[in-house]
Amino acid sequence: MHKSGLLLFAAQLALVSPAFAEANDDQSDAASTRPQAKPPVEVFSTGVAKGRDRLDSATSTSALRGDDIQKFGPRPLGDVLRTMAGLRVESGIGEGNNNYTVRGLPLAAGGSKYMQFQEDGLPVLEFGDLFNIGTDVYLRNDLSIAQIETIRGGSASTFASNSPGGLINIISRTGDVEGGSLQLSSGLDFDQKRADFSYGAKLGENTRFHLGGFYRQGEGPRPIGFDGWRGGQVKLNVTRNLAGGGYIRLYLKLLDDRSPTYAPYFVNITGTNSNPVFRSYPGFKLNRDSVLSPYLGPVVTLDENNRLAAFPISTGQHAVSKSIGLETQFDVADWTITERMRYSANSGDFNRAFPSSANTVSAFAASQGGAGASAVYASGPLAGQAIPNGSMVNGNGLLALYYVSYVRAHALDDFTNDLRATRVWKVSGGNLTTTLGAYYASQKLKTTWLHTAMDIDVNGGKTAMVDIISANGTAQTQDGYYAFARSTSLFRRAFDVDYRVFAPYGSINYHFGKIAIGGSLRYDIGRVRGSLIGADLGGGRKGLTSYDINGDGVISAAEKRVAYLPLTEPAPVNYNYGYLSYSAGVNYRVAEPFSLFARYSLGARANADKILFTPVVSTTDGSVASSRDKADKVRQLEGGFKFRKNGITLNATAFRVTADDHNVLNGSANRTDRSYRATGVELEGGVQRGRFSLMLGATYTKAKITADRLDPTLAGKEPRHQPDWTFTATPQVDFGRAAIGASIVTITKSYAQDSNLLVMPGFTTVGAFATVSPMDRIHLSVTAQNLFDTVGIFEVNQSTVPANGIGFARSVNGRTVQGSLRFDF
Template sequence: MGKTALLLFTAQIALVTPAYAEEGAAPEAGPKAAAETPAQPPKEIFSTGVAKGRDRLDSATSTSALRGDEIQKFGPRSLGDVLRAMAGLRVESGIGEGNNNFTVRGLPLAAGGSKYMQFQEDGLPVLEFGDLFNVGTDVYMRNDFNIAQIETIRGGSASTFASNSPGGLINIISRTGDVEGGSVQLSSGIDYDEKRVDFDYGGKLGESTRFHIGGFYRQGEGPRRIGFDGWRGGQVKFNITRDLAGGGYVRLYLKYLDDRSPTFAPYFVNITGTNDDPEYKNFAGFDLRKDSVLSPYLGPVVTLDQNNQLAALPIDTGQHAVSKSVGIETQFDVAGWTITEKARYAANGGDFSRAFPSNAGTVSAFAAGQAGTGATASYATGPLSGQAIPGGSLINGNGLLSLYFVSYVRARSLDNFTNDIRASKVWKLSGGNLTTTLGAYFATQKLETTWLHTAMDIDVNGDAGTAMVNIANAAGVNQTLNGYYSFGRASALFRRSFDVDYRVFAPYGSINYHFGKIAIGGSLRYDIGRVRGSLIGADLGGGRDGLIDYDINGDGIISTAETRVAYLPLTQPAPVNYNYGYLNYSAGVNYRVAEPFSVFARYSLGARANADKILFTPVVNNATGDVATRDKADKVHQLEGGLKFRKGGVTFNATAFHVTADDHNVLNGSANRTDRSYKADGLEMEGAWAHGPFNLALAATYTRAKITADRLDPALTGKEPRHQPSWTFSATPQVDLGKAIVGASVVGITKSYAQDSNLLVMPGFTVVNAFVQFRPTARIRMTLNANNLFDTMGIFEVNQASVPASGVGFARSINGRTLSGSLRFDF
């Protein structure tokens, strides 16, 4: 598959959607703009992660952009699915609307989220750290009509124009009412249950004032069979802009998000064959692409809460993200200096539940594992409640039972405040222009969360039929309570409370000299951090006990399951108290060989401050709260060089890179820490070809990565990092026939290893999404969308390190085929 992508590139290269910038924002599309947009824009101006927006052919950076209207052609999709098609990014989606995994250039994905790339909305981070446990940044971001453009910068000056972004930046740029008009779209799943309405409107309120408002609301079961409305909620965003008489502008942003969506974890899959050539198949009664353990027969999440009081929390919570933000942006000139000020306060919170596996086995083996020889099983919930499950029976066609942990994270506050002010001036010198920039960044990030768990015995049943199961020993004594195995995670681990404040201050500056065909530039940033707070949990050790007996059902008797009740040792907190500081720098040169062609080279050093992934680990001194210097931040070195070509309807960009990185992390769902160094070499390519009604965009990335040092498990030194394919690629062909547009998005990866031990292979896969859009009039669009058109089982994650002897494994796949239709009115 990788060779095919490369051959396609060398045969005919296609256009990446050009990036524009006006005051750092993209010009908007709409009914009027669609007719006026020129077929060949004169320049591609990029503004994210740089001092000033400039033509991409004059900038020593590797960048990409995607227009909002192009995104919407493929229907309502999560941001993770959208970004999978962008050049250079590696995205593990399929988890749900949020909490997907993002990285770039072989930088490791040892755990979830986006450690090395920062997500921004309109130039400011959504969360200061992109890999917070259970709450990734994309949890608080949505794909809707508010998006004018998505810009990404990989490497380059990203490390010096933003904090905690050594790998790059992903910036969601909002529409700002440049074009008068709006849209309303009604969408519905055809072979699944989801109803959605999207809207937006922008225009002028006067000669110098414009506004934009947009959002969506949705409700339904969603793309997997769960038996209830797992998707419900939406968001509204508003901004108003006042153009200043002397040039510049002032803009106010408002956002309200309140949205629920399920979280999908690794589920049951039959793994056979060899480690080098495994076969992944669905078990009877459970489709990895379309089913989930979620059902109306599970729950609630019975546990002790953050105050050690009995609570019953709804299992259908999923990812319930709530965010309320207000921001201001202004730009004006003073004595030849352009001053840009951006500030935003966001109140972020919500509850986040997910269910993930511990083990599974046949009815007899599973029951014996929990209650010894002669143990029996029976249904605790569902339509067969109270009925025995005979040992050896093939219930649901697969004959399996499983222990599942349900995690319930209460994010009481992930509030943050960010402020970025910079001043730039262009000095006219003999032979060229010298651009200087000075800036200062200040941010606060609150981390106030509590981890709660419960553990359930369940059957393996798809089609929203999963039920809870009781296990009794040979004497008939229940080892469970109404299907609950324990009221924690079967141990004292992972019941945690965080109350930590992060503060970041970062002065920065840059200089760029553009003379003739050459542009030379460099930038510096110094990040200063202050971390204060406290932790509570039995994981901290020191005599902290995390299990108690508790009469959950109030019958006056302590059953076996009620001896496994996790609680928080509230009287024994541990401090967090340390400071950090590190230097980031970047320098590059760009040579405009000819009008359509340029080459560049750049070297950068950036770092990422470690956040909650080092808390509850031995690197934090539980007596003082201090952290050793080398554990406070992880450095990333990048050497890159490339070429850019743009002429007529053809563009082509290619960047070769060499990356080294450090990583302190904790593997998802386990207590396993990592302390490693990595290196990666590779090549990013993107481009496009447009001719008449035809448009083809292509992107491919080749990466070879290696663990160069594992300080906790030396046996892994020299291994290839897990989940790292050699090739990622995408192709987006479209044909515009006037009244109709037909297009597709083809995204693929080659094989990779399930774990760092480099034994079990995860097969590569290709996913095809397609659309047909019919426009009977200029203001009406009817669209049919097909996501995963060929119903591919695309596996992003496998829990096992080798083929299991039982054949029972756990894997996470992308969603199966879904069809949706929409009707859009432009006005």
Template sequence: MRKALFLLMAAPAAISSPALAEAERDAPANSAEKAEAPAAPPKEVFSTGVAKGRDRLDSATSTSALRGDEIQKFGPRALGDVLRTMAGLRVASGIGEGNNNYTVRGLPLAAGGSKYMQFQEDGLPVLEFGDLFNVGTDVYLRNDFTVNQIETIRGGSASTFASNSPGGLINLISRTGDVEGGSVQLSTGLDYDEKRLDFAMGGRLNRNTRFHIGGFYRQGEGPRRIGFDGWRGGQVKLNVTREFDDGGYVRVYLKYLDDRSPTFAPYVVNITGTNDNPTFQSFPGFDLRRDSVLSRYLGPVITLDQANNLAALPIDTGQHAVSKSFGFETQFDIAGWTITERARFAANGGDFSRAFPNSANTVSAFAAGQSGAGATASYASGPLTGQPIPGGSLINGNGLLQLYFVSFVRARNLDNFTNDLRASRVWELPGGKLTTTGGLYVATQALSTTWLHTAMNVDANGGGNTAMVNIANAAGVQQTVNGYFAFARASSLFRRAFDVDYRVVAPYGSINYHFGKIAIGGSLRYDMGRVRGQLVGADLGEGRVGLTSQDINRDGVISAAETRVAFLPFDRPGAVSYNYGYLNYSAGVNYRVAEPFSVFARYSHGARANADKVLFTPLINNATGAIANERDKADGVTQIEGGFKFRKDGITLNGTVFRVTADDHNVLNGAANRTDRSYEAHGVELEGTIQRGPFSMMVGATYTRAKITLDRLDPTLTGKEPRHQPDWTLVAVPQLDLGRLSAGASIVTITGSYAQDNNLLRMPGFTTVGSFLQFAATDRLRLTLNAQNLFNTLGIFEVNQSAVPANGIGFARAANGRTVSGSLRFDF
């Protein structure tokens, strides 16, 4: 049965669906013209990050789009896995539903999140900053039936039509009830545990009012074996649109998200060979593609809470994102001007837990490393609780013990308010059309989070059976408490509390003159930020304090582990009080050589305010809250790009050559490991689609060469290639539609890259394949089989080590292994 299923899913591995922008056709003036004139070629209308939606062939920008219907054919997938299939984007997924890493054009991924790319939902940012520590923007976004289209713009005018987005924009556009009807879909994992219900419905309430409502609910263990239901929750989205007879409209949006999903970390991996040609493979008893250190035998997360009181927090929290948002959008014409107003308030919060590795070794070596020669180990949880672990034993087939830090971030308040008001007018001039746009953007972003930690000794047991381990010294004195090595991150680092508010005001404007075959345009934006707040941290400033001793288990004895208890020193707060301002600008020219072909060129400069990446570093004066150097407040990005666009007879081909320079302030593992660098990258982006009868295919290829042009803190890294930067990213999405039966694949390849910035250890490239096979039993009933990572590829996204370790023991984050699901969908 399993072999038959595998062959069934492998059959369509050469076919799938194109990523096309929303198409429009110019309607003929009357029925006679309709009968006699040939059909006009479809216009790919793009609206994200530009002054006014227009045909892509008339716009000097690099853009891509993916329709929601094409997304859903491949089954329920995390947003990061969807975006991996879009041309030009570099996505390091494998972390889970959220907190994945996103960038474009060689812009650095020194830490996580999407620093230079802003995520939007219906044209407004989800969070003002895309790389907040432990809470990336994508934790508040979900891929479901409510998504009508995803649009991305790389470079170009993104820096002037949104704040903090010099690299580009990713915009999820919701369905708004244009199409009457709805759908209900039941999905289940066939080789993993997940049950999911998706629904959507839209249509007219009356002649001038339409609505759309949709969402999902799911529950199950998920794609990795963790031993409990790590996926629990869902979301509901609703919008209502009132259209006016004069062509204007007003739309109201509501969204409620309450969803949990696990966070997957780098896990133990066997690394052998040489730095240039290493071999990565799973240890016996722990499959890097299917297993996780998460287990029902771990936890709870015992630590001091945000008030320094003893707390036991659930290990199964994962990424528990909660968001309640209300927004509205309106557009109307006044005296020849088109006025567009968008506003949204989102109450964002939740708890976010993850376990990340510190060290691993054989039983004897691990025990000796913590408690000296003669130290011993025993189980502290699970079915073998209390049993000793012999020093030379190959427990779980691998004989390994590990120290994991468990981070528990409480996001008390990440509330976000944004308002974007703009006015546009098209002026008819004798030689052409002049489009002018002016706008004002206002936003607030709260950052009220607390970072809590504990440290656990665990074994390396797959199948959701990881257990905690005690270590005793040679005299038999326990050095741990029920498997806890420390009630901190083994030091006082990262015991932090943030209470900071960001306010952004950004006036902007653009002008575009379209005459004959030429369109020339430019835009300006000035971002002004006001940052106020307070920090409390065990690692704040000089003379750091934050470690204490406390009788955690209340047995009257302070053990070694209980001398490593981190607390928040509220008597030593640090101030945050500074303002910033910077100019963004972009200018481009587009030449429509012929109806199906255009060329363009653009120069852009934008910046990204540095948000929490400068907090808890020496850049900020803890007494006054000031940042002395203006260049430390925001990181600039300059892009030069030029290319062509072709569209005719069912074929599109877009190509862009680019050169990018960027600055980056970041923090990797605390203030002692911060970065302050400049980067340069150049490359080529190619994207094409073809439609021939029942067959269609989208292909994308991105070539990028990047280097660190200046490292201000570690000169030895100047001239090196940034870590995790493949030379090539390749995408192919073919599809075959035979009416009742359709099939397709999503094929993504990345070439090798360096594990760390010292350019020693190479991570191998890999290819993952997603696939679907769909059968329409009736016009309303569809059965679908989906597979992700069809060939169960061991794809490495991240490696902690900078060189092949002498003992062959390392840590790596990998793509999830093969998962196969089935779904039944009913349309009405």
């Protein structure tokens, strides 16, 4: 329909335009609630030794101003990052735990393995792909954001640890611009009530502050029957300018927020593997509905101490973070010293429901209770009512077994400290910039994985639990619970591991005339200590027991499937690692508006929890025998050009990437140990003509698995979820008192699994905004996400079209429209 036109539109304009990525120095607000003059050059400071004009830097970078982010409403951060050039984001999971990568680097599992998320220049978590707790669960998009900077490849591997693919840096406002805003928002076709605030001012001649945050409550973008969104955050920073130059800044942040989690849901898959047809079932729309409902749960299971517990299904993603940070910059004997430090006490509970199987009423009942088994509602308004075999209950006639994962993050505390010294020397008519630095981090991983298994019907927003009764009257379930486990003891785990990282680093850059040549080195030294508990470790650890859950003195069939932790049989974790990263590049400023660059980089990502509970880590002494299992290397060759003149910018980068990956596929025990190669081109740019502006991005990638050490038959295949093309376009027209704009994201088709059989179709989503200011300092706006209610599929569990047509897929959320009223003061 409209997709082909948008693809052609984006592809053509990508050749002649893109991005307004202005950024001030790292002490200033890059955005405010009032119009500001554009900086004369595009300055970028993330992942480099010293902020400089992008045309003088041999890196691929992008930036998005806070004002441009907020025009489209208070979207989740993942939906914001989908619109940035060069990034590949699989959203639709919820506020957090979305998937991020860049340049064909694999998405074998969830999170952000190769790109590190930073907040004000320091990592939020040391590892971006911890199981069920991605970094973005501790980040929120609100009015406190000044801008977002991203660097892809390049010196990201040497100016941060565990970031060979790049960096995403969320930069806060710091009170440079006095005044503030209060914004009230409400969903127009979904349940959300939200208040955002932002205020900055002087506390004296040399001191300023900024205070910002939000609070929200409501069901969320999908009907679930209870408040999935509850909570918010507050961020405060205070800056003191020092005599003789420099500054010192204190950061404080409190995040306590709940949001629902969505998963692959029921979908009818027909057609052929190469041309499948995906249709929503009656009673369950893939991009709008959820299995979450008031009639599910609680999550009944044995807890981390093997005591009976019941956790609310409404927990969703409950992220709690309390952080304090200090940043200072000053000059000593021609050296500029920069010190950043932050301690974050991170914790929370995270639950999600994901499918195991689904079938017709009679077939599903027979699979659990044998021939002649029947089903009856165990919860909800129809509790106790039989579900006749062969009935088309809810219009689809389906029942399903769903696992509910409940991960308790007791402590993900993170301490980081980054100290660097930079000096610019005058050498033979040029500037020689030298930097020496030292980085230290301590990342705690203390979590427990708990599960339960429920039989449910397929009824979006009103899902109820179901009991299965065998033909002889024996219950195979208990109050809708099939097992108080994940059917087996799989993934009943407890982690108590501490990661320590020390990394000295340095760089040198010589800029003379039109040429800049530079290079950087980093050596990461890691120390990993701790213990694991879980039946997955093997040995004498059984993991399943019988337990009288309801206390009636009788052990039912479901009560024979109760998972527990073998607390007396821990396994140690005890290994060290070290790896070298380097990057070297050259930039040639051909003319004032035009430059060429080339760069080669080697980086790595230390393997964190994805190698725990695998044969890689010895259960006897906690050692890891092979150094290649401790960290995955990434090599990148890139080169391109940058152009900026008369309101037009265009940046193009060709790249070739090779990468290793040790991983465990989410929701399964399938391990991966692979190597990949990807080549492609990134295009980014923008154009501004009077009232009209346009930002554009396009990325072409061809990737393949070059080696699979566990399944050699996959060598030569394309990685799953890897589209050839991604396009982004953001046109806007500003009339002064009124403005309108759109945000368009297109991805082309890709394979559902690495076997390269079932194709996931490409799709386009469109966001839009319209704002009007009836009087000074008052702004009314209407924003929409997924305006055309597209069913855009990011994930399919099946590798081929299923014989019975019943599949599971995850889609982008359907259309949501909200209205906002903002007061500036």
